[in-house]
Amino acid sequence: MIPEIGHFALVMALLFAMxxxxxxxxxxxxxxxxxxxxxxxxxxxxFVFVAIAFAALAWSFIQKDFSVLYVATNSNSELPVFFRFAxxxxxHEGSLLLWALCLAGWSLAVTALSSSLQVRFRSRVIxxxxxxxxxxxxxxxxxxxxxDRLVPAALEGKDLNPLLQDFALTIHPPILYLGYxxxxxxFAFGCATLLEGRLDSAWARWTRPWTLAAWLFLTVGIxxxxxxxxxxxxxxxxxxxxxxxxxxxxxxxxxxxxxxxxAVTEKRGLFKSWTLLLAVSAFSLSxxxxxxxxxxxxxxxxxxxxxxxxxxxxxxxxxxxxxxALALYAWRAPQLKSNAGFELAARESFVLFNNxxxxxxxxLILLGTLYPLFMDAMELGKVSVGPPYFNMVFLVPMVPLxxxxxxxxxxxxxxxxxQPVRSRLLGIAAAGFAIAVIAGAAVYGEIRPMATxxxxxxxxxxxxxxxxxxxxxxxxxxxxxxxxxxxxxxxxVGVVTLGITGVQSFKIEEDVALAVGDTATIGGYDxxxxxxxxxxxxxxxxxxxxxxxxKDGAEITTLRPQKRLYxxxxxxxxxxxxxxxxxxxxxxxxxxDLGQGRWSLRLQYKPLIRYIWLGALLIALGGGIxxxxxxxxxxxxxxxxxxxxxxxxxx
Amino acid sequence: xxxxxxxxxxxxLFAGLIVFFIIGLQKDxxxxxxxxxxxxxxxxxxxxxxxxxxxxxxGDLAGRPWLLNVWATWCGGCRQEHTTLLEIAxxxxxxxxxxxxxxxxxxxxxxxxxxGNPYVSVAYDPEGRTAIDWGVxxxxxxxxIGADGKVLHKQIGIMTAEIWRRDFLPLLAAQGGGP
Amino acid sequence: MTPRRKRMLAVLAVVSGVGxxxxxxxxxxEENLLYFYSPTQVHAGEAPDGRTFRVGGLVTSGSVQRAxxxxxxxxxxxxxxxxxxxxxTGLLPxxxxxxxxxxxxxxxxxxxxxxxxxxxxxxxxxxxxxxxxATLHTPAPARTTQ
Numbered sequence: 001m002i003p004e005i006g007h008f009a010l011v012m013a014l015l016f017a018m019x020x021x022x023x024x025x026x027x028x029x030x031x032x033x034x035x036x037x038x039x040x041x042x043x044x045x046x047f048v049f050v051a052i053a054f055a056a057l058a059w060s061f062i063q064k065d066f067s068v069l070y071v072a073t074n075s076n077s078e079l080p081v082f083f084r085f086a087x088x089x090x091x092h093e094g095s096l097l098l099w100a101l102c103l104a105g106w107s108l109a110v111t112a113l114s115s116s117l118q119v120r121f122r123s124r125v126i127x128x129x130x131x132x133x134x135x136x137x138x139x140x141x142x143x144x145x146x147x148d149r150l151v152p153a154a155l156e157g158k159d160l161n162p163l164l165q166d167f168a169l170t171i172h173p174p175i176l177y178l179g180y181x182x183x184x185x186x187f188a189f190g191c192a193t194l195l196e197g198r199l200d201s202a203w204a205r206w207t208r209p210w211t212l213a214a215w216l217f218l219t220v221g222i223x224x225x226x227x228x229x230x231x232x233x234x235x236x237x238x239x240x241x242x243x244x245x246x247x248x249x250x251x252x253x254x255x256x257x258x259x260x261x262x263a264v265t266e267k268r269g270l271f272k273s274w275t276l277l278l279a280v281s282a283f284s285l286s287x288x289x290x291x292x293x294x295x296x297x298x299x300x301x302x303x304x305x306x307x308x309x310x311x312x313x314x315x316x317x318x319x320x321x322x323x324x325a326l327a328l329y330a331w332r333a334p335q336l337k338s339n340a341g342f343e344l345a346a347r348e349s350f351v352l353f354n355n356x357x358x359x360x361x362x363x364l365i366l367l368g369t370l371y372p373l374f375m376d377a378m379e380l381g382k383v384s385v386g387p388p389y390f391n392m393v394f395l396v397p398m399v400p401l402x403x404x405x406x407x408x409x410x411x412x413x414x415x416x417x418x419q420p421v422r423s424r425l426l427g428i429a430a431a432g433f434a435i436a437v438i439a440g441a442a443v444y445g446e447i448r449p450m451a452t453x454x455x456x457x458x459x460x461x462x463x464x465x466x467x468x469x470x471x472x473x474x475x476x477x478x479x480x481x482x483x484x485x486x487x488x489x490x491x492x493v494g495v496v497t498l499g500i501t502g503v504q505s506f507k508i509e510e511d512v513a514l515a516v517g518d519t520a521t522i523g524g525y526d527x528x529x530x531x532x533x534x535x536x537x538x539x540x541x542x543x544x545x546x547x548x549x550x551k552d553g554a555e556i557t558t559l560r561p562q563k564r565l566y567x568x569x570x571x572x573x574x575x576x577x578x579x580x581x582x583x584x585x586x587x588x589x590x591x592x593d594l595g596q597g598r599w600s601l602r603l604q605y606k607p608l609i610r611y612i613w614l615g616a617l618l619i620a621l622g623g624g625i626x627x628x629x630x631x632x633x634x635x636x637x638x639x640x641x642x643x644x645x646x647x648x649x650x651x
Numbered sequence: 652x653x654x655x656x657x658x659x660x661x662x663x664l665f666a667g668l669i670v671f672f673i674i675g676l677q678k679d680x681x682x683x684x685x686x687x688x689x690x691x692x693x694x695x696x697x698x699x700x701x702x703x704x705x706x707x708x709x710g711d712l713a714g715r716p717w718l719l720n721v722w723a724t725w726c727g728g729c730r731q732e733h734t735t736l737l738e739i740a741x742x743x744x745x746x747x748x749x750x751x752x753x754x755x756x757x758x759x760x761x762x763x764x765x766x767g768n769p770y771v772s773v774a775y776d777p778e779g780r781t782a783i784d785w786g787v788x789x790x791x792x793x794x795x796i797g798a799d800g801k802v803l804h805k806q807i808g809i810m811t812a813e814i815w816r817r818d819f820l821p822l823l824a825a826q827g828g829g830p
Numbered sequence: 831m832t833p834r835r836k837r838m839l840a841v842l843a844v845v846s847g848v849g850x851x852x853x854x855x856x857x858x859x860e861e862n863l864l865y866f867y868s869p870t871q872v873h874a875g876e877a878p879d880g881r882t883f884r885v886g887g888l889v890t891s892g893s894v895q896r897a898x899x900x901x902x903x904x905x906x907x908x909x910x911x912x913x914x915x916x917x918x919t920g921l922l923p924x925x926x927x928x929x930x931x932x933x934x935x936x937x938x939x940x941x942x943x944x945x946x947x948x949x950x951x952x953x954x955x956x957x958x959x960x961x962x963x964a965t966l967h968t969p970a971p972a973r974t975t976q
Binding site for chain 3: 344353383385386397400571573591592595598601
């Protein structure tokens with residue numbers, strides 16, 4: 001009964017989405033207030049029914065209803081209730097429902113919180129969001145129905161993939177999807193602007209907080225994914241340049257370029273058509289990512305369903321949505337011209353470079369991700385592009401970007417006025433370099449050129465970011481949200497750089513064969529296999545090891561890595577033991593029984609790795625603080641000319 | 652002139668991308684051609700699932716086209732394709748032999764009783780050695796063997812009516828159909 | 831418009847330079863473009879000597895040999911037509927087992943052995959998004975003879 005209700009709710013949600021898009025767009029085109037009102041109300045209806053569908057699926061999972069095929073394939077009676085709920089988005093169909101819920105949620109938020117927007121513009125935005133919703137509902141109802149019944153019902157479910165049975169499953173996908181899907185708002189704002197043929201840049205101010213919000217969710221979501229992969233996979237990697245990861249990273253790069261470009265468009269009315277293109281691109285990359293991981297077109301061992309019918313549907317959807325937006329862009333963009341100029345070392349210039357480097361990296365990553373597809377399509381062989389390519393094409397543009405970042409933060413609009421901060425910046429650069437060399441040598445015992453560059457850039461960015469709020473505080477001035485947020489976010493970028501440099505330059509990984517009582521040493525730490533025993537959990541049995549870590553004779557901790565075998569069958573699973581310290585992680589994972597009383601273990605020393613995720617959280621925090629700046633919470637939309645004047649004064 | 656063409660660049664690039672994707676989708680990567688296609692079907696003689704004293708083998712159905720379906724009770728996809736298999740059996744065009752792979756004998760028998768039995772006979776391969784000879788690395792998989800004993804086609808994954816119609820029937824027709 | 835043009839050209843030049851540098855540098859890494867060969871292709875001499883590539887297939891039953899107590903393991907990878915012996919030192923992925931599909935990453939020696947520096951089990955679930963291919967392509971359960 002409940003699954004049927006869920007199915008019915010999806011159909012209702014589709015109908016509401018159709019009403020939403022028709023009346024939203026037609027109403028705006030014809031200036032009909034009643035129609036536009038209907039479009040707005042339909043958003044609530046759509047959200048309610050998607051929520052009902054989601055609740056129905058969640059209920060089926062919690063109640064262990066194995067007569068629903070999706071539940072039977074992804075859950076089982078021994079699965080703890082916590083994971084039974086999270087299993088809702090553990091596979092293709094359910095995760096689509098999560099997508100739809102996020103989209104409906106964002107649509108509702110935009111409708112509710114944008115009373116200051118011009119009515120026709122808002123209606124268009126709602127209409128466009130409705131079109132996207134229609135696409136996802138249709139996709140689910142025609143090819144990927146989570147409520148399909150299994151007749152006769154299974155006595156026992158197959159189980160949720162043990163790799164997913166972890167706390168991170170409950171938060172990573174929802175947050176990630178809120179980010180991905182959230183870019184649809186910027187997309188809709190951009191398309192509405194193009195539809196209306198607007199020549200001003202008020203839309204940039206309206207779009208900024210929404211874009212920041214989506215972007216910060218995506219930042220956290222990606223960081224969570226990386227952290228989860230690190231401790232769950234058992235092998236200590238935190239980024240693999242896998243197509244699925246790239247599918248979330250590319251929208252993030254576009255989104256980062258977008259939030260910077262929006263600032264210029266809002267403040268100075270420049271880069272209008274470029275910013276519009278970016279707004280369309282960010283969400284397009286989200287959709288592209290969805291296509292890549294669900295269509296089977298890329299042989300990633302990590303992708304979802306390899307069903308060509310689904311692939312064709314998404315491709316068609318992609319073509320309509322992105323093709324439509326790009327066609328709009330081709331039509332309207334030539335009319336958007338701006339005449340304002342700016343000097344070489346003005347803020348606009350630095351944003352230009354920021355965008356240029358981010359987009360260059362993005363395009364190269366896209367190329368690498370799609371290259372195997374091109375090669376295969378043209379029958380040129382089966383290739384895969386390895387991490388060294390991606391590392392190179394990402395890191396090379398990042399070096400000049402980070403360098404310019406430290407300077408650009410201090411630039412003013414329109415004019416080159418960096419002279420006042422020049423000496424202080426040089427001081428920070430010199431200090432950063434000195435610390436990088438000295439600390440590097442002291443802590444890690446060696447000086448490596450790449451590491452020195454990395455640490456110097458990290459400290460440079462961190463120091464430069466702190467300069468601004470500190471200067472204001474010292475002068476007795478208040479630090480507005482936008483400025484503080486920017487400083488924290490950029491500081492976070494420095495912290496991420498610090499972490500990446502540390503772990504990539506100085507990590508140590510070794511596979512060893514140990515018998516009980518043996519010790520292996522890496523990075524100055526002694527790992528002793530003290531004991532091996534059997535253990536059991538709610539739905540698994542395991543072999544557990546005691547690995548005692550000491551340094552210079554003093555015991556630090558005992559790690560307890562496990563090798564688990566889940567009751568539902570399948571391959572063994574590794575649970576790593578990790579010890580977190582202020583400057584490094586220590587990591588031990590069990591391999592297998594080698595015979596003669598020895599077991600293989602993988603031991604790792606990972607310096608500064610936590611700073612990667614800490615930095616990412618800081619970036620998101622900064623974004624959040626900036627987004628909550630009072631500017632965006634003003635009730636009335638001031639005229640663009642006044643906007644600019646006001647901005648000049650406060651800067 | 653160039654200025655006016657520039658906004659068309661994004662959509663042009665996008666169109667090119669779509670073309671590649673369409674080509675890519677046609678080349679369904681799960682349809683990896685088995686090296687067995689065109690070669691004689693690997694011979695085997697195993698215990699019948701329902702009676703260990705009886706032998707079931709690749710020679711039983713020789714001289715006519717036949718199907719070998721690899722399945723197991725722990726395989727979710729096998730569950731999904733079962734109704735399609737029953738329909739194929741009902742059509743009676745070509746006999747289907749089952750290869751029960753790495754499974755529990757009593758569970759497998761219960762499955763057939765409960766869900767229906769589309770097979771003329773079922774070979775019991777608990778250790779999976781015959782499956783490896785046939786290049787099986789997952790379930791379900793379905794093979795079409797010609798009247799001359801050569802492997803004509805291999806379906807990796809769930810059998811659907813669509814796949815049956817699109818991939819198997821044309822090959823059967825070329826063989827001269829079935830009795 | 832001219833200062834604007836000049837600026838755009840400057841940016842374009844810088845970015846192109848950076849991009850070109852990145853691509854050129856990545857071509858210097860031979861390991862970046864990894865070609866995949868089946869055991870049959872390796873036997874036919876299609877795979878490069880001394881250069882890193884990937885070979886994949888099923889792990890032949892009974893071929894896995896490990897010197898007792900050592901990290902070194904030998905096994906044979908086959909596509910049911912031809913086989914390639916593989917040598918690997920280190921931890922094998924959890925999904926590695928006889929009869930299962932794997933991809934090994936390494937190089938071919940003159941003796942015909944493939945020395946792997948990485949072994950990936952097919953459907954190696956080393957990333958979060960779940961494998962629905964499990965429904966289409968279920969690996970066998972952990973019980974039975976081993």
